[in-house]
Amino acid sequence: MTLHVVQFSGGIGSWAAAQRVAAEHGTDNLTLLFADTLVEDLDLYRFLQDATTQLDVPLTVVRDGRTPFEVFRDQRFLGNSRIAPCSYWLKQKPCRDWLNAHADPADTIVYVGIDHTEAHRVPGIERGWAPWKTRFPMCDPPHLTKEEMLAQTRALGIEPPRLYALGYRHNNCGGSCVRAGKKQWLHHLATFPERFAAAEHEEERRRAELGDVAILKERRNGVSYPLPLRELRRRAQAA
Numbered sequence: 001m002t003l004h005v006v007q008f009s010g011g012i013g014s015w016a017a018a019q020r021v022a023a024e025h026g027t028d029n030l031t032l033l034f035a036d037t038l039v040e041d042l043d044l045y046r047f048l049q050d051a052t053t054q055l056d057v058p059l060t061v062v063r064d065g066r067t068p069f070e071v072f073r074d075q076r077f078l079g080n081s082r083i084a085p086c087s088y089w090l091k092q093k094p095c096r097d098w099l100n101a102h103a104d105p106a107d108t109i110v111y112v113g114i115d116h117t118e119a120h121r122v123p124g125i126e127r128g129w130a131p132w133k134t135r136f137p138m139c140d141p142p143h144l145t146k147e148e149m150l151a152q153t154r155a156l157g158i159e160p161p162r163l164y165a166l167g168y169r170h171n172n173c174g175g176s177c178v179r180a181g182k183k184q185w186l187h188h189l190a191t192f193p194e195r196f197a198a199a200e201h202e203e204e205r206r207r208a209e210l211g212d213v214a215i216l217k218e219r220r221n222g223v224s225y226p227l228p229l230r231e232l233r234r235r236a237q238a239a
């Protein structure tokens with residue numbers, strides 16, 4: 001029997017993908033695989049609990065045991081929008097280790113919850129998960145917007161993860177994603193100032209060690225410069 005493994009991140013796309021996989025294949029051979037970065041919003045864990053209860057499939061949790069900033073410390077590198085080693089160490093590698101131990105590539109399909117607006121990522125993700133076969137249920141029609149997926153959770157009596165209602169496009173790493181842009185970090189400063197402060201503190205520690213690096217960049221006169229969170233906050237507060 002083919003094993004169906006959904007990369008179940010706590011995001012709404014992977015939830016909707018799991019719904020489609022369950023509708024098509026049932027839940028007997030369904031695995032909901034969650035890689036815990038240890039810095040997720042607490043409400044993400046509540047959502048995972050509600051979602052797995054509704055599907056009646058236990059959650060399979062893998063973890064590296066470090067947080068993103070602990071990975072940056074160990075790698076002597078500060079993650080940013082272009083290169084985020086945290087994603088490899090905290091998500092891809094633990095999931096791959098689990099697949100190596102539990103899933104025969106000849107009889108397993110891995111499902112990823114990106115939607116049709118992110119279809120350009122498909123070839124890279126396929127290459128990344130080889131030799132396992134990958135499918136992208138939310139790239140298939142009917143194409144749903146994020147809002148429609150959120151409405152589907154409510155229709156099933158499940159409250160969506162609160163970060164969406166708080167204005168975040170993604171429910172990952174508690175909003176402190178190093179791949180997020182300046183706009184989200186400003187939103188993060190206003191919404192969760194203590195999380196912003198924690199990220200700023202960690203960024204400053206890496207800067208003390210590595211020099212003028214930053215999660216964010218800005219362009220001035222056609223030249224790209226690091227934009228530390230401390231400076232972003234200073235400007236926001238001055239304004």
Ligand code: SF4
Nearest residue numbers: 084086172173177178
């Ligand atoms: S969500 Fe962002 S910060 Fe978290 S592991 Fe992925 S890339 Fe890193």
